[in-house]
Amino acid sequence: MSLAVVGNPNITRRDIPSKVTGQLVFTYDINPATLGLANDQMLYMGMVRCPYPNAIVKKIDTSAAEAAGYVVLTEADFAEYNLMYVGSGQPHAPISNTVLYPGQVVAAVAAPTTDEVEDAISLITVEYDVQPFVLDVQDALAPNAPQLFPAGNLPPGAVNPENGMFTAATLRIAWGDADSAIASADVVVGGLNSPIELNTAVIQQAEMEPWCDVAMWSGSLPTVPGPTTPTSPESTTPSAPMGTGLTVYDTTEAPFLGQATLAGYFNIPLNSVRVIGSGIQGVGASGFAGMTMGNKLGNAEHVIITAMMALKSGAAVKYGPTRNDHLAITSQRFSERAYLTFAATSSGMLTAIKGVVYENSGAWAGANGSDTISDILNMYNVANMDISLIPVNTNTHHYSGAFRNVGESQGHFFLERMADMTAQKLNMDPAQFRLMNLHGATVDTQFDPQSGYRYSGYEGYQAFQAAMNQFGWSSLWKGWGKPSSTNGSVYYGVGFSAHNGQKGLPIPGSNVKITVLSNGGVFINSGRTENGAGSDTAIPIMGAESLGLTSLDNFNPAMYPGAGYLHADTALTTNDSIQGGSTSTRSSGISIVLACEALKEQWAPAIAAALGVPANTTLIFANNTIYPEGNPSNFKTFTEAAALLTPANGFELGSVTGSGSLLFNTPANTTYRVGGGKFVMVAVDVETAEVRVISAVVGMDIGRVIFAKGAESQVQGGFTQGIGEGLFEEFWNDPTTGRNTNYNFHDFRMATQMDAPDSITPVWVEYVDPVGPFGAKGIGENCSMCVSAAIANAVSNALGNYPFTTTPITKADIVTAIQWMKDKGMLPAQP
Amino acid sequence: MESEKAEGSSAGSEQEGNILQTKMSRRTFLKLSAATAAATAAVTTVGGIALKSRGASNAQSTAQTTTDLFAAVPITLTVNGIPYTTTIEPRDMLVNVLRENLSLTGTKRPCDRMECGGCTVLIDGKAVYSCTTLAMRMPGHSIETIEANNITVTDSTLAALQAAWVTYDASQCGYCQPGRLMAATALLKNNTSPTVDQIKAAVAGNLCRCGTYNHVIAAIQAAAASL
Missing domain, CATH: 1.10.150.120 ([2Fe-2S]-binding domain)
Incomplete structure (x- = not known):
């Protein structure tokens, strides 16, 4: 396949000029002037949050705030409405007097300026009955533990009341006979009565634009302005009446889910709610998120609270939380604790995995850790498996919303530390151990062992090998107990992690429209948000390729008035599913290819007539020209062909539009996984305990690179994010008070510019995935998956193979490890 | 069962900067500082010095009085070479004045407490966090933001x-x-x-x-x- 735009390394991100000039107005940037409102038509909202992990509001005094003219919401304002859910968890009111985690909202208050919000909050007094609390998953299952819900701390129905056994609400998957295999194995890491305990920390999405909502109800307010650019004949007519009902500007990856949530909550028709998830006054891009770290799904409490405040106050209301406030509520990745045992033959064949994973689901959310289990099932060929997931409610937040990876980072950390420890016990090169045991090495093993579903396309094994070779593993790895090299007190360690994650599902119901204008401009209408992941560029790339264009110029409204890309507005755009789970490239990609085919079908007869060939002639779209198949010298340029789109030729709008929808027609019994490996070199100073990641090579089973610069940025950014997870990030509740201690960027430490490795090199394994557009898969989430494991293995190697079992590996952990290894005489000597 | 009283989002705890645990926000602190200055001023008749801008030679910043230091005051800021006159509270930080008063939202406010640098602007050519720069101090200084080149490349x-x-x-x-x-x-x-x-x-x-x-x-x- 000869491709002009797909994978072209010179294509730049379409929305980046509007970002580097400050012209793109993100949701958090909205102020009254942005929306054409007078200053007194918008109020700013703040939250009163309970500091205690478990409490009941005894009394709340809002009189002083109300006397000062501020508008206040408490639980009573939500009494007439139904309860809501976060994920699959327990129902609750958006503002509740029953507090189950520190930071839960007990009141909201709105004021005319952002400064006054803080004044208003200080006028509200709350009296609490402070209850005993529990933070730890195993503590929560102990007898006499504080109970969050009447049925206890497990999800509803998790335990059969008749026999006390776990049910399907928890999860246990087994095949073969793991117990016997472990009992008779040559080599066992862990043991039936002594499994290895591994722990991961809670990490925060912590995107740079805080979550934000601006809500307004129709009435005295002026009609909400729509996007100022771009427009096209196909997009200027709203599918729902504007200026009626509820309008919400939202930092969301799922505007249509948000619309449904709000309509359902307020019991109003769906088309009375308009959710706008895109930036305004800019080309394309959106109100935030940090690239596929996502922003949020449609069911977060504060969206409803903001809308309720707008209803009560009669004003437009902006909830633009402070950073501290935001870190109290943003998406997190829950902590997990695993007890695992691996068994293998003396030749290195893995024969059994047995264990249990406790997921800390936090207060209101349900189980989200099934991806951990899925990864444990899919990573290695194992004849005997017995793995359980136990989600436990505790007095912590742990809202598992939009954010790269759900249970995969945790699962990969468990798997890849265990695999290294098993290879060490076998005294075998850990890379050879992976090559011997990785699942999916050949076509006949590319299936999910639990469901039996086939992987759509998969070269994860080849991607692992490619990264291994590019990194130079065989020469850098010097054997167990030996750092790769040393320089004085600086010990260089190498390590890696394989990865195999379920990502890139083509989501049925992804709809895209593409229009060619008579001036040659091209316009895309897709409800997808652009949150930094690059779909604003990747989807036009696939559209351009389908139309035979050799650049993205035709999407540029400065060159072709009316051209562009309209995103994520439930009143104006198609419903293009959600921006998450690495699904965009496959989902919208399939849809836009279908849309282009539909467009060409309508356009072709006019072009054929102009070329003097029969109307049913097959036309080729390539090199900015259109010609009959086999006769490229008889052509019209794309611009000439576009000029045929006139009413005289039957194109009443002066344009032609094709629609494409990914229906439920993807192959049955198919699962979608992306594999590969991440190889890392670290430097550990055994005198100062400083750790620095020096370099990384990331092998990725990508299928086809669509947006080359963006794909490289995904790998770089995802890996850097993983450095934080591996070495710094831990959202921490003080066990003595239950309160959180690090709602800020100083104490919740992410990777900074100083932590960036000298190089992060992607290695693409390209082939044609049978389902993806142009053979592409989606890789965004896999970029951070397993980085923490690779770093842990490399740091372990630098120190002579200290058995790390937790994330993050902090400086304090390094100090402990160095001393432990010294005490045992195992720290490699300084040369 | 323990019973405790907490005011607002706070619980009377100690950790600076934690909204859930700190009684006093930075802006509230500034407001109270101003009040203290005003009270002192009433005795010493020095009046409002604590908040007076270094650029106070600008006539428009003299509107503040010793009796109501929270009253909105007019101010003129030179941003990207263009003079803007607006009305601010003395406690307002430059980032908020840029974003909310002048609608120059290219300057971002990701953390609002000197941890992330997203609010960085140039003041007389030097990179400064605008989230912790009092707008009252800025008259007479040259402020440059990300929008500097949006009309013509300067x-x-x-x-x-x-x-x-x-x-x-x-x-x-x-x-x-x-x-x-x-x-x-x-x-x-x-x-x-x-x-x-x-x-x-x-x-x-x-x-x-x-x-x-x-x-x-x-x-x-x-x-x-x-x-």
Whole structure:
């Protein structure tokens, strides 16, 4: 396949000029002037949050705030409405007097300026009955533990009341006979009565634009302005009446889910709610998120609270939380604790995995850790498996919303530390151990062992090998107990992690429209948000390729008035599913290819007539020209062909539009996984305990690179994010008070510019995935998956193979490890 | 069962900066400081000195009085070479005045407490966090924001960096990048051939969650080479 735009390394991100000039107005940037409102038509909202992990509001005094003219919401304002859910968890009111985690909202208050919000909050007094609390998953299952819900701390129905056994609400998957295999194995890491305990920390999405909502109800307010650019004949007519009902500007990856949530909550028709998830006054891009770290799904409490405040106050209301406030509520990745045992033959064949994973689901959310289990099932060929997931409610937040990876980072950390420890016990090169045991090495093993579903396309094994070779593993790895090299007190360690994650599902119901204008401009209408992941560029790339264009110029409204890309507005755009789970490239990609085919079908007869060939002639779209198949010298340029789109030729709008929808027609019994490996070199100073990641090579089973610069940025950014997870990030509740201690960027430490490795090199394994557009898969989430494991293995190697079992590996952990290894005489000597 | 009383979002605890545990926010503190200054002023008749801008020679900043230091006052700021007159509270930080009063929302406010650098602007050519810069102190100073080149290119260093940012894909979600671009502009104005370590140091105060730090280094090197 000869491709002009797909994978072209010179294509730049379409929305980046509007970002580097400050012209793109993100949701958090909205102020009254942005929306054409007078200053007194918008109020700013703040939250009163309970500091205690478990409490009941005894009394709340809002009189002083109300006397000062501020508008206040408490639980009573939500009494007439139904309860809501976060994920699959327990129902609750958006503002509740029953507090189950520190930071839960007990009141909201709105004021005319952002400064006054803080004044208003200080006028509200709350009296609490402070209850005993529990933070730890195993503590929560102990007898006499504080109970969050009447049925206890497990999800509803998790335990059969008749026999006390776990049910399907928890999860246990087994095949073969793991117990016997472990009992008779040559080599066992862990043991039936002594499994290895591994722990991961809670990490925060912590995107740079805080979550934000601006809500307004129709009435005295002026009609909400729509996007100022771009427009096209196909997009200027709203599918729902504007200026009626509820309008919400939202930092969301799922505007249509948000619309449904709000309509359902307020019991109003769906088309009375308009959710706008895109930036305004800019080309394309959106109100935030940090690239596929996502922003949020449609069911977060504060969206409803903001809308309720707008209803009560009669004003437009902006909830633009402070950073501290935001870190109290943003998406997190829950902590997990695993007890695992691996068994293998003396030749290195893995024969059994047995264990249990406790997921800390936090207060209101349900189980989200099934991806951990899925990864444990899919990573290695194992004849005997017995793995359980136990989600436990505790007095912590742990809202598992939009954010790269759900249970995969945790699962990969468990798997890849265990695999290294098993290879060490076998005294075998850990890379050879992976090559011997990785699942999916050949076509006949590319299936999910639990469901039996086939992987759509998969070269994860080849991607692992490619990264291994590019990194130079065989020469850098010097054997167990030996750092790769040393320089004085600086010990260089190498390590890696394989990865195999379920990502890139083509989501049925992804709809895209593409229009060619008579001036040659091209316009895309897709409800997808652009949150930094690059779909604003990747989807036009696939559209351009389908139309035979050799650049993205035709999407540029400065060159072709009316051209562009309209995103994520439930009143104006198609419903293009959600921006998450690495699904965009496959989902919208399939849809836009279908849309282009539909467009060409309508356009072709006019072009054929102009070329003097029969109307049913097959036309080729390539090199900015259109010609009959086999006769490229008889052509019209794309611009000439576009000029045929006139009413005289039957194109009443002066344009032609094709629609494409990914229906439920993807192959049955198919699962979608992306594999590969991440190889890392670290430097550990055994005198100062400083750790620095020096370099990384990331092998990725990508299928086809669509947006080359963006794909490289995904790998770089995802890996850097993983450095934080591996070495710094831990959202921490003080066990003595239950309160959180690090709602800020100083104490919740992410990777900074100083932590960036000298190089992060992607290695693409390209082939044609049978389902993806142009053979592409989606890789965004896999970029951070397993980085923490690779770093842990490399740091372990630098120190002579200290058995790390937790994330993050902090400086304090390094100090402990160095001393432990010294005490045992195992720290490699300084040369 | 323990019974405790907490005011607002706070519980009377001690940790500075934690909204759930601190009674006094930074702005409330400033407001109270101003009140203290006013009370002192009533005795000493010095009046409002504590909050008076260093640029107070600007006649429009003299509207503050000793009796109501929270009263809105007119102020004139020179941003990107253009004088803007607006009305602010004395406690207002520059970032809020830029974003809310002047609608110059290119300057971002990701953390609002000097931890992320997303609010960085140039003041008299020097990179400064605008989230902790009192707007009252800014009359008489030259403020440059990410919007400096949006009408005509007045800062060729910033323009070179903006172009390099596009070529090297140094931004993904983009929310932190205006601040980083301003920090990089300050660097290149003083040093047109920085080393990698100097580049890292110059933008180390700018957090990015998307993590394209290596592309940022490449972009700054390319911009430096083009100047």
